[in-house]
């Protein structure tokens with residue numbers, strides 16, 4: 323089974339405006355709200371790609387009810403820990419540019435933390451667990467690390483999509499897959515990566531440090547894939563970007579949707595880039611038919 327974990331889910335409130343001026347009265351053209359948070363996005367895209375999965379994490383209040391209701395409509399299984407606080411609302415402003423305002427989120431008690439860790443004890447060998455998003459400030463900074471340590475010996479395949487210190491300390495636990503973007507890859511090594519050659523050097527370094535598979539996304543410049551056997555480059559198709567929110571999450575879902583069934587990393591990587599771009603070209607997350615239309619446009623080059 324595939325599990326996603328979202329420590330700090332959100333209701334993503336999307337506001338479209340013809341123009342947006344700070345300090346002025348702005349009127350909306352369109353507003354939409356979606357269940358969000360990185361793991362929840364992965365769950366939603368996986369389901370659209372025909373892959374059953376279970377969403378884990380913390381949820382609370384009326385905003386939490388909205389999320390579970392939407393997941394039920396999409397027939398996505400979940401097993402959240404209920405918290406007393408209210409799940410956050412994140413604002414995504416779309417005019418000529420995209421502006422995001424992500425809230426801090428509710429605090430989570432030690433008892434609630436323990437309940438999530440307990441649920442994770444049910445995971446078994448060859449299950450996949452996606453840990454996606456930043457760790458909220460009310461949780462210990464090493465919360466992901468504690469999860470990985472518990473699940474490593476059970477041979478659960480762990481996918482991590484986070485950044486900064488949380489990502490750095492997980493490298494030694496040798497996750498199955500990580501997906502930094504090229505800025506996050508540079509941050510890991512305290513540098514700024516400007517050329518493809520630099521990105522390749524540091525991507526390969528992560529594999530030599532024990533990470534099985536690494537995808538480095540580079541927005542409209544495409545993506546790179548690294549493992550012990552191969553280094554691949556994929557172009558990103560051209561299109562009209564509607565919202566890049568969830569593009570990275572869709573890449574993870576796209577990769578796993580193929581890998582979990584076929585164990586073919588090259589095909590999984592191609593599908594991953596198609597899913598990322600299909601989401602960038604959609605107002606919210608991609609659909610299966612959008613991904614399948616784009617996948618033929620993604621060329622994979624062995625480097």
Ligand SMILES: Nc1ncnc2c1ncn2[C@@H]1O[C@H](COP(=O)(O)OP(=O)(O)OP(=O)(O)O)[C@@H](O)[C@H]1O
Pocket residue numbers: 502503504539540541542544545558559560561563566567568569570571573594595596598599600602
């Ligand atoms: N402008 C774009 N044109 C085409 N594809 C894009 C564009 N922006 C993003 N993508 C697709 O989405 C993938 C992920 O994008 P990006 O590198 O921005 O990831 P990210 O920083 O994790 O994204 P996010 O945090 O917005 O989810 C890219 O590899 C590409 O396939």
Ligand SMILES: O=P(O)(O)OC[C@@]1(O)O[C@H](CO)[C@@H](O)[C@@H]1O
Pocket residue numbers: 330332334357358359360363412422424455456567568569570571
């Ligand atoms: O505040 P975090 O946890 O870093 O990011 C949360 C978030 O921006 O990430 C998702 C897109 O990847 C959105 O659905 C959500 O609002």
